[in-house]
Amino acid sequence: MKKKATYNVHHDTHFSYSEPVSENIMILAVEPLENEYQQKKSFKLQVSNSPPVFQYRDCFENKRHYFNIPKRIKELSITSLSTLYVSEKEPPLPNKIHWEALVQLKEKGTHWHWFQPSFFARSSSTLASFIENHKIKKLSDPLASLIKLNQQLFSLFTYKTNTTHVHSPIEDILQTRCGVCQDYTHVMITIARLWGIPTRYVSGYFYQADKVNQHLPNETHAWLECFLPPFGWLGFDPTNNQLTNRSHIRVAVGRDYADVPPTKGFFKGIATSKLKVFVNVDKISG
DSSP states (O other), X not given: OOOEXXXXXXXXEEEEEEEEEEEEEEEEOOSOOOBTTEEEEEEEEEETTOOOOEEEEOTTOOXXXXXXXXXXXXXXXXXXXXXXXXXXXXXXXXXXXXXXXXHHHHHTTTTHHHHSOOSSSOOOHHHHHHHHHTTOOOOSSHHHHHHHHHHHHHHHOEEOTTSSOTTXXXXXXXXXXXXXXXXXXXXXXXXXXXTTOOEEEEEEEEOOSOSSSOSSOSSOEEEEEEEETTTXXXXXXXXXXXXXXXXXXXXXXXXXXXXXXXEEEEEESSOOEEEXXXXXXXXXXX
C-alpha cells in the first residue's frame, strides 16, 4: 500500500501599485498537478474584484488560470486553497541505469525539449569553470551521478534569501555561492542536460514538519525531475539534499522558471508594483 499524506495549502499573493492601473491581465500557475501519486480533493481560487476566471492547459499539461481586470485598481489579491493527497513512487530504484539508454532516448527524439538548453538553464564559461574547479563529473551510472551532484550542490551553495531574484542567471549563484531553491535547481538542470539527461523544472510547495526551525521561507519551492529509463521521472531537491518524497507537492513543470512562474502578467499604466507572497502548508494526516 502506498504511503499517503494529506495536505491543506494556502497560497496568498498580493500586488500593490504606486498608481492606479487598468487592464490588469494575469496568468496563474497555482493549481496542483494530478497524477498517480498526487490527487486533488479540492481547489478554490479567489481573486479580488471578482473577475471572470478562465482555465486552460499549457503545452506541458499544467493547468493555468487567467483573468483580466479592466477597471482601475491599486491593489490585487489572489488566494488559492488546495486540499490534496500525495504518495511516494512505489517501484524501488533500479540497481543500474545505463548511459546508452539515454543516448537512445535522445536519438529517438523522445523528451526532446527536456534535453535542450533553456532561458535560465544554459551553459556558460562561468559554469564550465565551476564544474572544473569542483571536479564535478558524471560517473558510470546516471542515477549515481545525479545523487552525487545533488549532494555537491547542497554542500557548495548556501541558502540565503535576497541574494538573487527571480530573473537571476545561474552565474549569480555560481559567483557568490549564495541563492535560493530556484538557483540551485537551474544549476543542476543545466549540468544534467549537459550530461545528456532529460530534465525538467518543477514548481510547487514543500512541507516542513518543524515549523519553529524551518530553514525555508513560507513561499513556493522548486526542484527538478530527471527521466531515467526504465524507472521514469525521478525528483531531486538540491536545496535540501534529498530525493523528492511525500513532502513535495507538484504544481507545474517546465523547462525552467520562465515557463512556470506562479503569477505572470501585465497592466496598463505608469506605476511600480510591490509583491507580497505567503504560503502555508499544513499536513492533515500521513
